[in-house]
Amino acid sequence: MDTITENVIITNQVPLVLQQKIISEAYTNVAVLVDENTHEHCYNVIKAHLPEHTLIQIKSGEIHKNLESCKAIWHVLTQQSFDRKGVLINLGGGVIGDMGGFCARTYKRGIAFINIPTTLLAQVDASVGGKLGIDFDHFKNHIGLFSEPDQVIIDPIFLKTLPERQLRSGYAEVIKHNLIADAEGWETIKKNSFPATDWMDTLRHSVTLKADVVLKDPTEKGLRKTLNFGHTIGHAVESYLLRHDRSVLHGEAVAAGMITEAYISYNRQFIDNDSLKEIVDYIDLIFERIKLNENDILEISNYAIQDKKNKGNRIMAALLKEVGSAQWDTEISKDEIQQSLQYYTLQT
Structure with a gap:
């Protein structure tokens, strides 16, 4: 125990x-x-x-x-x-x-x-x-x-x-924890195929990473906001699809959010192209892309305005500073969200 x-x-x-x-x-x-x-x-x-x-x-x-x-x-x-x-x-x-x-x-x-x-x-x-x-x-x-x-x-x-789809959905958060807080852990998981995961070790490592962050910032005033990586756009995707009766699991939406927010991190020159490619390739091994059209992209960017992390009309996100580290309260624009979702759909 x-x-x-x-x-x-x-x-x-x-x-x-x-x-x-x-x-x-x-x-x-x-x-x-x-x-x-x-x-x-x-x-x-x-x-x-x-x-x-x-x-x-x-x-x-x-x-x-x-x-x-x-x-x-x-x-x-x-x-x-x-x-x-x-x-x-x-x-x-x-x-x-x-x-x-x-x-x-x-x-x-x-x-x-x-x-x-x-x-x-x-x-x-x-x-x-x-x-x-x-x-x-x-x-x-x-x-x-x-x-x-x-x-x-x-x-x-x-x-x-659990059915495999539910397991994959949960694994999105495992990926996120390593990307924002453990570069060495990221190096480990990206070499392992999803079905070969040792769940007890995975649970112990991932829960410990999150608990360490939460203990330092229990009410999300600063550091804890890094746990929202992938969630500003991911929640907007999930909320939009939920309203339109299109089936998507939370982890599937977060996977889309991690790709898009990693792309924004790359465009901001926080991470390099090799890191972006590694992140996208690994997520694509585990998750199918969500099909989105131009109207979807426009509406999803509007949904991001309601995100709880926002300050006034400013859309705030957690972006990668590098693999294994993230920054919080970074303002992103609707245009950046739309561009990142276009990148996401064009990569399919």
Whole structure:
């Protein structure tokens, strides 16, 4: 068992760690939040090790990360007379963790919550840092707050339940962590093919990289903003496609965002052509390009204006200074976004 921070544990024994946490805290009420997928594939891993509890099931997918789902969760907690010594166990991916944590911290001004992330994306990214929230008016994570879970228990056993597309989506964040914070790690992963990944080592390395950044800047005033590399344009792509009912996973959009923002970094002469080519070639080994037309490109650049990192009407991004290092609060223009997306589409 690896204790990454005081409340983040990587283990092969998730039922035992969870059981010990519940016993030690003596919660008055216990609820488990799942979607239909984690109910079927993951719930049985922990079910027998829990005391009497309430099961809350919501529909899976980013499209359901909204106030209506929150209302359903709050309604069950209220029906079951949860008091402020209750706990909500979020068993699922980023949607479950973000929304479940948000519901827990806003119910009666805050109850405990434990995250058990079941996707690679949630394990290496959303599990660390305490960002909670929901989408609103089709904008990603538009309503939310910072609040750390009472416990995060990461177990690679759940990765066996995932289709390969979901694993690839999560791997985008692994790539990002190395590009912004570990040049040596980048040299290692770019030599390895995706299916050959040792998940325990990958989880340990990636979660540690993110935790180191978050501990230095928990509320994203400076350094933590480097974790947004690939996300200014990536979130705009994801929000736009979500609104138009076009299927894209978060990691697929971030992969597009990393290519486009690396291209902007190259145009700013922060990274050289060889580095850009290495980044693009490696991402292309793992992800298919998202098909975008000229109208898509124009609309996506407009969506970037709503990004949470912006200052007034200035679009702010994290760009690479070099491989293994990034800078934050770098203003980019709509023209640069459009040019980078044209580069992205012309490279297909």
